[in-house]
Each structure stands twice: as structure tokens, then as C-alpha cells.
Amino acid sequence: MSKETAEQTMNQNETNGKAKQAAIEILKKYGIVFVLILMIIGISILRPNFLTPNNIFNVLTQSAIFGIMALGMTLVITSKGIDLSVGSVLALTGVVAASLGQSASATSKFFPGLGEMPLIVPILAAVLLGALIGAINGGLLSYTGIPPFIATLGMMTIARGFALIYTGGSPISSLTPAFTRLGGRLGVVPIPVIIYGIMIVITWILLNNTQFGKNVYAIGGNIKAAEVSGVNVKKNLILIYAYCGMLAGVAAIVFAGRVGSVHPGAATGYELTAIAATTIGGTSHAGGIGTVWGAVVGALVLSVLRNGLTLLGVHAYWQQIIEGMIIVVAVIIDMRKNARKK
Amino acid sequence: MSKETAEQTMNQNETNGKAKQAAIEILKKYGIVFVLILMIIGISILRPNFLTPNNIFNVLTQSAIFGIMALGMTLVITSKGIDLSVGSVLALTGVVAASLGQSASATSKFFPGLGEMPLIVPILAAVLLGALIGAINGGLLSYTGIPPFIATLGMMTIARGFALIYTGGSPISSLTPAFTRLGGRLGVVPIPVIIYGIMIVITWILLNNTQFGKNVYAIGGNIKAAEVSGVNVKKNLILIYAYCGMLAGVAAIVFAGRVGSVHPGAATGYELTAIAATTIGGTSHAGGIGTVWGAVVGALVLSVLRNGLTLLGVHAYWQQIIEGMIIVVAVIIDMRKNARKK
Amino acid sequence: ACGGGGGGGTEAPAAEEGAMTIGYASSNLNDTGQTFVADGARTYAEANGLTIQVQDAQEDVVRQQDQVKTMIEQGVDALVVVPVDTSAMGPITDAAQEAGIPLVYVNRNPFGEDQPPEGVYYVGSQEIVAGRMQGEALVEMMGEEGNVGILMGILSNEGAIKRTEGNEEILSQYPGINILAKETGNWQRDQGMSLTENWLTAYGDDLNAILANNDEMALGAVQALQAAGRDDVLVMGVDATPDAKEAVKGGSLAATVLQDLFGQGNMGTEIAHQAAQGNSPSQLTWIDFVPVTIDNVDEF
Amino acid sequence: MTEQPHVLEMKNIIKNFPGVQALKSAELTVGPGEIHALMGENGAGKSTLMKCLIGIHPPTSGEIYFDGKLIENYSTADALNMGISMIHQELNPVEHRPIMENIWLGREPKNRLGLVDHKKMYEMSKEVLEMIDLKEDPRTEMRHLTVAKMQMIEIAKAISYNAKLIIMDEPTSALTNKEVDQLFSIMRKLKENGKSIIYISHKLDEIFAITDKVTVLRDGQYIATEKTADLTVERMIKLMVGRDITEMFPKVACEIGDVKLEVKNLSNGKHFKNVSFQVRKGEILGVAGLVGAGRTEVIEAVFGIRSAEGEIYIDGERVSIHSAEDAINNKMALLTEDRRMNGIFPMLNILQNMTISNMKSYVKKNKLVDHKKMKTDAHRFIETLSVKTPGIYQKIENLSGGNQQKVLVARWLLTEPDILFLDEPTRGIDVGAKAEIHKLITSLAGQGKTIVMISSELPEVMGMSDRIMVMHEGRVTGIIENRKDLTQEEIMRYATGEVKEKLA
Ligand SMILES: Nc1ncnc2c1ncn2[C@@H]1O[C@H](COP(=O)(O)OP(=O)(O)OP(=O)(O)O)[C@@H](O)[C@H]1O
Ligand SMILES: Nc1ncnc2c1ncn2[C@@H]1O[C@H](COP(=O)(O)OP(=O)(O)OP(=O)(O)O)[C@@H](O)[C@H]1O
Ligand SMILES: [Mg+2]
Ligand SMILES: [Mg+2]
Secondary structure, three states, rough: OOHHHHHHHHHHHHHHHHHHHHHHHHHHHHHHHHHHHHHHHHHHHHHHEEEEEEEEHHHHHHHHHHHHHHHHHHHHHHOOOOEEEEEHHHHHHHHHHHHHHHHHOOOOOOOOOOOOOOHHHHHHHHHHHHHHHHHHHHHHHHHOOOOOOHHHHHHHHHHHHHHHHHHHHHHHHHHHHHHHHHEEEEOOOEEEHHHHHHHHHHHHHHHHHHHHHHHHOOOOOOHHHHHOOOOOOOHHHHHHHHHHHHHHHHHHHHHHHHOOEEEOOOOOOOHHHHHHHHHHHOOOOOOOOOHHHHHHHHHHHHHHHHHHHHHHOOOHHHHHHHHHHHHHHHHHHHHHOOOOOO | OOOHHHHHHHHHEEEEEEEEOOHHHHHHHHHHHHHHHHHHHHHHHHHHHHHHHHHHHHHHHHHHHHHHHHHHHHHHHHOOOOOOOOOHHHHHHHEEEEEEEEOOOHHOOOOOOOOOOOOOHHHHHHHHHHHHHHHHHHHHHHOOOHOOOOOOOOHHHHHHHHHHHHHHOEEEEEEHHHHOOOEEEOOEEHHHHHHHHHHHHHHHHHHHHEEEEHHHHHHHHHHHHHHHOOHHHHHHHHHHHHHHHHHHHHHHHHHHHHHHHEEEOOOOOOOHHHHHHHHOOOOOOOOOOOHHHEEEEEEEHHHHHHHHHHHHHOOOHHHHHHHHHHHHHHHHHHHHHHHHOO | OHHHHHHHHHOOOOOOOOOOOOEEEOOOOOOHHHHHHHHHHHHHHHHHHOEEEEEEEOOOHHHHHHHHHHHHOOOOOOOEEEOHHHOOOOHHHHHHHHHOOOOOEEEOOOOOOOOOOOEEEEOOOHHHHHHHHHHHHHHHHOOOOOOEEEOOOOOOHHHHHHHHHHHHHHHOOOOOEEEEEEOOOOOOOHHHHHHHHHHHHHHHHHHEEEOOOOOOHHHHHHHHHOOOOOOEEEEEEOOOHHHHHHOOOOOOOOEEEOOOOHHHHHHHHHHHHHHHHOOOOOOOOEEEEEEEEOOOHOOO | OOOOOEEEEEEEEEEOOOEEEEEEEEEEEEEOOOEEEEEOOOOOOOHHHHHHHHHOOOEEEEEEEEOOOOOOOHHHHHHHHHEEEEEOOOOOOOOOHHHHHHHOOOOOOEEEOOEEOOOHHHHHHHHHHHHHOOOOOOOEEEEHHHHHHHHHHHHHHHHHOOOOOOEEOOOOOOOOHHHHHHHHHHHHHHHHHHEEEEEOOOOOOOOOOOOHEEEEEEEOOEEEEEEEOOOOOOHHHHHOOOOOOOOOOOOOOOOOEEEEEEEEEEEOOEEEEEEEEEOOOOEEEEEEEEOOHHHHHHHHHHHHOOOOOEEEEEOOOOEEOOOHHHHHHOOOOOOOOOOOHHOOOOOOOHHHHHHHHHHHEEEEOOOOOHHHHHHHHHHHHHHHHHOOOOOOOOOOHOOOOHHHHHHHHHHHHHOOEEEEEEEEOOOOOOHHEEEEHHHHHHHHHHOOOEEEEEEHHHHHHHHOOOOOEEEEEEEEEEEOOOOOOOOOOHHHHHOOOOOOOOOO
């Protein structure tokens, strides 16, 4: 063996060792990823068709809607807040978008004679309305000092009420083909997954590479530190909630595209799912700790779980029980990373 | 005027002034009481039948169920926690209690041949089961360190699942007359109101006059300092959640008595109402701050609001919107007590 | 549908002489079907110069009781109630009887086989019948062999339980028919869609039919099937909503079951009106379900 | 130009909080290139005056001139932009973020795309850390640092604003001599560059060592401004307290009894190894060492809130202590080092803060709590320790730092312990109160209590202790009998590990 090859082998060994160690580090740090992988392995052994490309895309698509909401929730919870209104905001922005995206034949009772509008109209409407509602949330809690729980709980009820009034309680359907295309695929990849991916990247950059992102961490980690460092806390809180509301609007578009109709009662309880995904992903309600990848993994844990339980043919009642247990266990395993050897 | 009388007058003036000042102090400190009084005055002017004894008892009865849950939630939130499972725990303890409190004729599918049992059996069952589930919540979060949000979110799903399994999805009815009497009146006073009153007193004493109560504040105020000060944090957390679960069991008994039947889907979303009542009453999610009277007033604000909106004949959709707005406004007014004159 | 909504309710109820007030307690106005029932009630009230006050219990049985009691306190002349939980209507019945106010239950029957007590009425149908109709229609179209998935509503809802029971009652008579899965889509279209996607992975070509407890979930299933390029799976719903009728016409939905919800609300209010005027309408009024397929869809 | 213009003039500042007038009529004038001490007892209003200046609490009334211009209605951000920066008395770390993000919070360097330039931030942070001679990776999360290092970061941050006027509110309360020297050399450099510094500290030697002028506040009132060189210690104390304080370390010899506490071979893999010592009744054992020597950890382990192997004997009997509860049951008490983290309950009132550890003794036979007794006790200690507060229902958060410390001292005295562990008991406490606490410690020893006192102030250790235990990197390097002729240098030799082991 020449010296060179020996060196190469050594390097390789070292690389292997390092890679291994890095992998262990990652697993320890990212315990929840480990849980996700375990779940995937377990389900695939029992049901090999879990790993078909089609099903994988299904799982991703299914996680897209509350996953997008979880992205916004990550900012909110990292800033030590909570947003209970996202489910209702999805419904309200969704019905408004749907009413602007109906096919001309279903000439809507909303805007008679307006005809079919380009897709950008409903999209912008949902996104802007979502951001506006979020900004109201943020403004309320930062200027009056009421707890985020109350501000967004109020908004949850209010937005739902407006969705009901806007629609009279009936779903809005007959969306334009362009709209429902958003629920389809581009090549093999489902468009909801593409949209989700774009939102992940945007949110990641926002949280990690902008001053705004640093402010989010500082506000949640130590609001006094933020204040004495001259961070405009009020303005940033408004932006945080506006972004969260905006993502609820994006989720509404994906929802409408996928389902082809939006019901004023849609997405009831999704706020809890989004918060759960965020929390499973390690974002702390004590503020200052939160990651985008955590929210993505958390959302995946939930959708893999639901998909898996269905594939396994678990009885509907038991699905609830097992889902509850696995969420708890997943977070317990994830917690071990913080376990301090006393 | 003799010197003496002059002095007396002065003293009186002083007393008056003091009383006035005290009243202002109280209103400032207890802003939410002020809001409640305003609401009551407003509604009574528009609808004089609001203040009939019957309707007043209605309002009190209506606040009893989630009011009782809010009492337990006050301890939980004061300790910097949250309990999302109380609605589901109500349902589970409720169906179990109902199955033990059916009239002999409806010889239950649960315990065939057992016949009619004394009322104490279902009551104890609900209370103990509630406490047990709560203790599990508390144990989970204190021993594994997972966030209360996750532990109780998991329990929320799990308890609901068990309620469904226990009943097969159908409600349990035909309760014994003794049981449904709990929904009736003792003299003129509704029994739910009496039970609520007893729970208020017990919780008040517990929180204000026992070592346990002091520990609750300490844990919520600074968990590390509590540990160093010799508080057994784990044991106390278990007790806190057990008490909250137990009160959900008490609420289940009131529920069953009032409705005459318990549905496995009962009380869905009550956790949010209970948390809202607690938060409206000034209990802080940042921990360490919480009062029993606050929870009672918070629950009253909600039930007066709902009762008033119905009496006023406000359209159902608008009721939601107005309810959301008033909750927010009430807490904003309450906040003003903390407002710093800049 | 919303147009008439705001107006009727907000007027001062029972204030002026002559105008009768009907208190209407809906189980859940978030439920499309229930908005049709409420529309029926409102239409009748408007046509007959009645004031109607609509309350929404949002699936909370205690809240419904509170609302009814408050409306009694406020002095309505008659009550129309869509029960949240049919087994829990005792206190409401008692309260109405005590106050001497006629009470009409609509859409969901709290009395089962029994006769309602004096001054209490029922207008509607038996949920289980809808389930049976779906089952029968399915056997007719699919034959006596095949694998079926059932999309259930909220698991604790009576409609979900009874309709599923009706499905099973019929299908169990055919040994060749197999129920692959029963899961809840919580009445929602998006959840019906996700479940169907998962079923397609789990059962693939084995899946021959989907019976949904309502049209919203059925339409979600249709969407998932179309996306997967499957046109061989029969899907059936309940309610005959406009979207569903459209889908039946287009052939993507094999059948739905019409429940004349508008008619139920309308009739319920009429009976309440009659009773409040001192007439004695019949205590039980059945409004039957009708199966809707491509053959008869144009009639509705 | 005849007279040099002032950098800062604060005139007639009044600040009211609900129920408290923190500043009655405060004044402060600072010239360019001047290091100006702001002195006063705990609660005199020093921090409040500085918070008024930096825009956290706008004053109720009064005028502030900066650079000759009247400034009003400004935010903290404005103040920073104008050239005023501040090291706060309470540390403000964003714990889960790296050092560099803490330093540059609110003014992150950006690249052309407007995104945060992490590389540049890293480089800039390295420079800043070099300035204070701190060898930490700027990417280390703040929570991994010791209090002392966090404090150094705060100092670095305040300097990095390149401000004209830097406020330093008790920057040295968590530092030892080495870092203090470092800080002083930085301050001198700043002074050379014409920057002005407002310096707050309760350590008089520091005031004399570094400052040019002194302004004294008492009860929110301006008392005097004098050149430091013209002052004596006695006069300065008199200005602050309004009376004379004679005894600084009132150590009186008292009878020393049997061995009360013995610790044998205490180790916990990471922080300390084989620690053994004995303390007797009536004895005060001082514990000295550099920051990071592991003193806190040893005491925490003895008190049961940190796990470790080894044996603990009380009165000759082996005890097992696994929680603070156990420790308290064994009549121990621990005044912790980090007031904010594991000392106070910020939003609870003084009554609650003071009585929590003693709650057991307030439980009556009927299991209810005896509020009357609690209140009596609280009032008694507010008086004994002269805690400056409007009442027992004041939130402890609203007390000045020194007064918070007094409440904590009271908390432990209430439990009537036999063994007291005091970790930096006079950190942030003014001279008057310090003397009171010292008197108290001495009288406790006189009552036969056993006292273990950690302090980073060598004069305090030497003034108070019967024996001194010195630690270095987790090991006990010496236990020295306190003598008249013991020098700081000698202790430092043990503390730096120069002397390996010598037990007395
Ligand atoms: N937010 C607040 N609310 C009410 N009172 C306050 C508040 N902040 C400070 N005080 C009060 O103002 C007075 C001055 O406090 P300050 O913190 O300025 O004292 P200090 O001179 O800095 O004392 P120390 O040397 O102990 O730090 C104290 O009596 C304190 O209790
Ligand atoms: N949270 C922590 N994470 C990692 N290491 C820590 C942590 N806290 C302390 N250490 C390490 O433990 C050792 C001792 O810490 P500490 O500074 O508290 O000692 P000390 O002798 O009590 O000093 P002092 O009380 O003077 O600050 C140091 O090496 C320190 O770096
Ligand atoms: Mg200070
Ligand atoms: Mg230490």
C-alpha cells in the first residue's frame, strides 16, 4: 500500500468517523428527526406501499396546508406569542378568494357580472386580507398589551363570524380551472408541495438572514434586551403576526385549489394542528427558540402519522388515541436532547 | 359650629374621600369588574327582563360548567402551564359517570344487572377519574419536561378517543332522577350554582390560604427559585393538574345533571372557553399572577355576554363577531390598570 | 342565502302587539345542511309576517339549552329546535312545557319510536333511512360484490352514527361486500379528500366504492379519485347540495340522498306557528329522504 | 472658548412610579472625557436616573441636554443613535442566541441584498471580543457563558456602539479583579479618546481608582458633585448615607463550637473534584477563588440542587440531601448567587418572596396558612434590614437591586437555619447595608450558627471569615486560618493554582 493510498484510507476513515459522529450529533440535537425516521421505517415495514412515490407526495401534500400555517406560527411562538386565529383566517381569506375565483358560468352572487378574473386576483386578495388581519392581531396586542391568547382568540371568533356572514353558511365552489390547477401537479410534483417549499425557503431566509428574524428571536428570548438594544418591538410584533396571517392566506389558496371549494367552517381546529406541529418541532412556548426545519418536521410527523394509521387500518377511535400518544412520546424523545446530566 | 363638630365633619369628609378613592382604586385594580357592571347595565337598559331573578339564575347556571373548569385552569395557568384536555376530560368522566348513574330500567349495556346505584358512585367516579387523568398530565410534564401544551394536547385527543370507545359514539342517557335533580333547584337556587359556589370557596381557600397555593404562585413566578426555596416542584405540578382534572370531573357531573345525558363529543372546545374566562379574569400566561375571583368574573363576562346577545336578538353570526370583539375590549379595559403614564 | 339573514333577527322581538316571535335554535350554522333548514324556517316566517330569532349552538348541547331558556325568558311565542344531541332534549322539553310554549323539533328526532308529549312536535326524517338508501343504491349499481370505504362525519354525531349504521345494515346482508375502512372526515371536504388519498394507497384497486355521510366529504373523495385517475370507484353522499347535484349530473358522483332540509325547516316553522295560534297540528310529520341518481337528478 | 461645554446636563429630573417617587430632583452634569461616578444607597435612584437618560423611562419632568441640545420624547433607539449607550445593572442576554447576535442586536451588518451578513458579524464580533480579551467563539450561545463572561459581553456591546457617553450601571458586580482591571484599562482608553463615562458602583475602591468626579444622590435627591480627588471615604459615605459608618467589617471573635458540617470527597465529574471541608458552630468559613473556580457548584451540591458524589455529615451524622427541601429540613439555607435566575420571584410581592421558604412554619393545625404571622415577620425584617419599599405588597421587581437582595437574605433568616450558605451575599449592596449585613452575619455566628460565605471581594472574605477556603479549577487548594497579617496576594497564590495544596 503506497503512502498515498494509506493516507487516503485514513482520510476516508476519518471522514467516516466524523460523518458518523456528526450523524449522532444531529440525531441528538434533532431528536424529532430521529422519531420521524423511526416512524417512517416502522410504517414501511408493515405497509411497503407507504414508500411509493405517489404516497410520499400524498403525505407531503397533506402536510402542506397546516405546514404552511406552522411556518407562520413558528415566528409567532418564537416571539413568545400564540395565534389562535389562523384556522378562521384560512376560512375567511379562503371564501373571499374563492368568491373572486369562481368560473364565469357560476357567476357569483358576490360580484355579479364581473366575470372570470385572472388567478392573481383571488391570490392577492387572500394574501393581503390575511396579512391585514394578522397585522390587526399584532397591533392589538402590542399597543394595548393584552395577551396574544386573548387578541387572537377574539379574532378567531370574529373572522369565523365574517366568513359565515360573507357566505351565508354555504360553501363556495365552481372555482375556475386555473384555480383548481393549484391543487394539481407540475410534472410529477404536486403544486401544493411546490408552494409549501417556496414558503419554507422564504420563511427560512426571513428568520435566519434578516434583521427582522433576529428581532423575532430577541423579542421572544428577552424582550427587555430587545428594547434596550433599540429594537422597535411594536413594529416587529405587527410584522410577525401579519406574516403569520399572510401565510394563513397562502394556506387558504392551497386549500381552495386542492379542495375546489371553500366552506366557511373550513379549517376549524387547524390552529391547534399548526401549533402542535410547531411545538413538536421544538419551538418553545417560553420564547426565543424556534426553527423552520422544526416546523416542517413537526408537520411531517403529524401527516405521516395520520397517513400511517390509515394505511395500517387502525380503527377510527383508536387513531385518535394513538395519535395523541405518539405526539407526546415524540416530544419526550425530542426532550432528551436537553436532558442535563445532573 | 363647635370645634368638635367641625372636626367630625372633617373626619367624615375624609372618610367619604377615602371611600371614593378606595372605590376608584378598586375599579382601577379590578377593571374587569367594571366592564362586567357596564355590560350588565347596558343590557338591562335595552332589555329589562335581563334582571329578572330567573334570568339572573340562568346566567349563573350558564356560567357554572365552564366556570368550574376555569377555577382549575386558574391554578394551572398561574403555575405557567395550560390544560387543553379539560373539555375531553369532561366528556370522558361524564360518560363514565352517566353509565354508572343510569336508571335501572335502562339497565345499561355497561354494567348489566348492576341495577341503580346511589348517586355518590357516579360522582366519585367522575371526580377520581378526572383527578387521575390530571395527575397523569402533571406527571408527564413534570417528569419528562415536555411543554404542558403538548402533554395536555395529547391527553385531549386520547381522552376523547376513550370516551368514543367507551360509548361507541352514542350518548348515554336515561339518568336516574336523583342524578338529573342535580340540574334542578334547591328552593329557588339552581343546584349547579350551589356546586359552583362551593367549588369557588374551596379553590379560593386552596389558592390563598394553603401552602399548596403559595407554591402554585412560586412555581409560576420562577420555577428555579421555587426549587431552591425548597418547593417540591414535581409533586406540586402533579397536584395542580390533578386538581384541574378533578374540577373537570365536577363540571361533568353538573353537565350530566343539567342535560340528562352525556355525549362523547360533549364539551368540545370548552378548554378554550375556560382558558378565555381565566385570561379575561387577569390570570397571566407568564405565570405567577392569578386570582379566583378573576376566573369567576371572567366566566360571568362570557355568560352575561352570551345571554345578553341572545336576549337582544342579535343574529347568530353577528353574535360571534360581537362576542369576539367584546372579549378583546374587556381585556383592553382591564389592561389599563397596568398602563404606565409615560 | 345570507341576504335575509341579518334583517329578521335583529328586530325587537315580541315587543309590539300582533307580530308573533318564533325562537329558532339551530344545532350548528357552520353546517351547510343546517343553513338550508334555517333558510326554510326564515322563508316561512317572512312570508307570514312572523319575527324569527335564530340562535346557533355550535354543536354544544349546553349552549343550546341556555339559548332556549334565554329565549323563553325573553318571551317568544313558539320554539323550533334542531337538537344538538337528541338524547339530551329532556330539559328543553320540560322548560318549554313549563312555560306553555309550543316546541317543534326539526330534522333530528329526540323521541325515537315514542309519541312526543303534549304541545311538542317533530318534523323530519330518520337518519338511518338515508344510510339504508345509500346501501341499497350501491348494491344496485355495484352488484353484490365489492369493497367499500365509509367516510364518517364527526364521530359522536348522531347523523354520522345512524347513517353509517344504515349502510352497514344493508351491506352486511351481502357476504360478497366487504367494508375496508371506516374513518372520520369530520363532515369536511378537505378531510374526505385526504382520507381517500390514503385509502388509495392502502387498498389501491381493491377499493370499489365510497359511501360518505355527507356530500361535502363525498365531493372530497371524488376530487381525490379524479386526481388519481380513478373513475371506477362509486361515490355516494347525503344531502343533495347544489354542488353534489352538479356532480351527479356530471357522473362523478354516483348518487346522493335528498333530504328536503328546506322543507323541514319550512314545515317545522309552520307547525310552530299553527300551534302558537291555538290550532292543533299533527305531532309527527315525516319528510322522507329521496335517493338521487343521474336518472332523476333533473327533478330536484 | 472659555468654558468647556458639557456633554450631558440633567436638570431637576423627577420620576414618579405608581406609589413611589423614585427621583425627587436629580441633577447630573458630565463633561467630555470625564469618568463620572454616580453614587448613592440602594434605591437612591441611580439606575432610574440612567433609565431616564437612555429613554427607557421618560422622566415625569425635568430637562436633559445632550451635546448642548435639549432632548425630549426619545426612545432607546434614538438615544443609541445620538451617542449614548448603557451597560444595564440587570444582565439582558438573549440566552439561546449566539454572542455575536447579542452584541449586534438591532444593528446587524447587512450585505448588498439587505440580508444579515453573518460572516461580517463574526469578524466584527471577534474584534470586539479581542478588545476585552475574551476568548470565546462569537457563535457560542449566551446561555453557555458564566455570569462574568456575560457581563464582559455586555461591556463589549456597550463600547461597540462607539458612543460619546457610556453609562455603566454596576458593571463589576459580577467580575473579579482580573476582569475589573481589564475594564479599567478599557475605560482609560475611552477617556483618552474623549468619551465620557457615567460609572455606578458600590465598591468605593473602584470609585477612587478610576473616576474623576462624583455625584451623590440620596432618596432621589441631588446631594453634591465633587472631584474624586478631594474626597475621603468617610466623607463619601457621609454624603450617601447622611451619617457616619465606622465599622466596615465588624467581625468580633466569638466562641467556636463543635464541627457542625463536614463535607468529604465531594465530586461531580464536571465542575469540582474531591472537595472536603469542615465548618464549626459559630464559625464563618470564607470561600475565595477566581470566577469559574466551581465555588457555587460545590455549595449547590451540598444544598442538594446539583447532584454529586461524596459524603455529608451534620453533627457527625451522615445525611442524604437530594433536594432543597431536604436541605431546608436539615436546617440549611442558601442565598444564591444569581438573583434573577434562581433568587427572586419577579412578579410576586415582597411578602410572598420573603416567606416562601418558611411556609411550613406558617401552616396552622387546620392546614391553613397563618397570614397574620407572615405579615408580622415580613414587617419585622423590612425593619431590621431597612428594606426600602412602600410596603410588603410591592412587587419585588420594582425594588432596587440591593433591596431585592435584602429581601432574599430575610427569606433565609426566617427559616432560622443552623447552617447558612451565602453566595456573594453583598453583591450590589450599598456600603451602609453591607455593614448591616455583615453585622447580621457576625451576630448569627455569635448565636452559634455555621456560616459558609462565598465572596469574590477579598477584603470582605478577609474581614469576615475565621478561616478561608480557596478553590482553583474545581479543587480546594488551601484552607487558611485567617490572621492579621494575611495578604490578598497570598490568597491569590492559592486561587491561581500557584500553590497546589495546603490545608489548615
Ligand atoms: N418600575 C418601577 N416601579 C416602581 N418603583 C420602581 C420602579 N423602578 C424603580 N422603582 C423604585 O425607585 C427607587 C429607585 O430605584 P433604582 O433602581 O433607581 O435604585 P438604585 O439607586 O439603582 O439602587 P441599587 O444601588 O440597589 O441598584 C426604588 O425605591 C425602587 O423601588
Ligand atoms: N450553564 C453552564 N454551562 C456550562 N458550563 C457552566 C455553566 N455554568 C457554569 N459552568 C462552568 O462551571 C464552572 C464553575 O462556574 P462558576 O463561574 O459558577 O464558578 P464559581 O467559582 O462559583 O464562580 P463565581 O461564583 O465567582 O462566579 C466554570 O468552569 C463554568 O464555565
Ligand atoms: Mg441600580
Ligand atoms: Mg459562583
